[in-house]
Amino acid sequence: MYFKRRVANRTRKCATQGTIIRVNVAGKQKGVNIFTFSISLTFTGMTTAREQLLLFITTPLYLIVIGLEIFLSKLRQQNTYTLKDTAQNIYFMLLNGGIDLLFRAVYIGFILTFFYNHRFVEGIKIPWLYWIILLLFEDFMYYWLHRVDHMVRFFWATHVTHHSSSQFNLTVGFRSSILEPLYRFVYFIPIALAGFQPIDIAFIYAITQTWGILVHTEKIKKLGLLEYIFVTPSHHRVHHGSNPKYLDKNLGMFLIIWDKLFGTFQPELSADEYQPIKYGITKPLEKEDPVTIVVHEWQNIGKDLHKKGLSFKQRWKYLFGLPGWSHDGSTQTSEDMRRMENEINNR
Numbered sequence: 001m002y003f004k005r006r007v008a009n010r011t012r013k014c015a016t017q018g019t020i021i022r023v024n025v026a027g028k029q030k031g032v033n034i035f036t037f038s039i040s041l042t043f044t045g046m047t048t049a050r051e052q053l054l055l056f057i058t059t060p061l062y063l064i065v066i067g068l069e070i071f072l073s074k075l076r077q078q079n080t081y082t083l084k085d086t087a088q089n090i091y092f093m094l095l096n097g098g099i100d101l102l103f104r105a106v107y108i109g110f111i112l113t114f115f116y117n118h119r120f121v122e123g124i125k126i127p128w129l130y131w132i133i134l135l136l137f138e139d140f141m142y143y144w145l146h147r148v149d150h151m152v153r154f155f156w157a158t159h160v161t162h163h164s165s166s167q168f169n170l171t172v173g174f175r176s177s178i179l180e181p182l183y184r185f186v187y188f189i190p191i192a193l194a195g196f197q198p199i200d201i202a203f204i205y206a207i208t209q210t211w212g213i214l215v216h217t218e219k220i221k222k223l224g225l226l227e228y229i230f231v232t233p234s235h236h237r238v239h240h241g242s243n244p245k246y247l248d249k250n251l252g253m254f255l256i257i258w259d260k261l262f263g264t265f266q267p268e269l270s271a272d273e274y275q276p277i278k279y280g281i282t283k284p285l286e287k288e289d290p291v292t293i294v295v296h297e298w299q300n301i302g303k304d305l306h307k308k309g310l311s312f313k314q315r316w317k318y319l320f321g322l323p324g325w326s327h328d329g330s331t332q333t334s335e336d337m338r339r340m341e342n343e344i345n346n347r
Contacts, residue, residue: 096176173213
């Protein structure tokens, strides 16, 4: 972003990357203050050459691997893809991408740039170290974003869209939480304050998101030593399972180390050890049209908030408590379901 300010005949420039903004301030004229603002946003400036190159590489990559997965599914007579589910995944991807594109100039060009300009420390000067620390920092913050999405019902109401498919294939990786772009940037504010440029944060997020899409597959089994460090398809199959043992587990996008550090890791178990993975949400939707998939949890929240005789605390917990919490025990949280499963198995 190039910010150009003119006061009388004096000109000062300060530069960051991204949106172009010009603000012209005229001085006094015949005793009257005249302020003329000319603001122009160049949205193409929000996409760097690096991101364009990444898009150039990943687009054919996605087409190739999805085509290969479909071919293998047909060859093995597996019901990995359905036309309806795939169309819904593309629809949600377009909605998410459209909102992200419209809001991108705001959260990169203004919000994150504001915090970067008020950073606590100067950025790391050694390029390779800068990018490694940025990758670790961004992936760490995404872990907490994802964990909050699963642990706070208000945010789960948005994130549940991603988990609503009963299929598990590469196109499910595009089944995005459409409103996430409106608040995701909040988790990137500490990164900007630590001296990392907003456009670099967005680029690293795009890289880790590419990895996050590619782990949505059943065709790749466990990957040996990589399982100890990176999020793998095996880890992410667990994450999408609605089996009690698998709920709210393996929340990382690129590195699995955060789950292991903070107690949310669960390895994939064989059917003999546990049970086959059941994908989707714990209570499947009766209607699976595009609107219901997006708003159904918001509708459920509205119904719960309008129950009679609730205290303020109970209403608060229906909105910001754990998904599945209820004042009368009529619904269960993930931990409730795990406890009930363990009690049944121990009988």
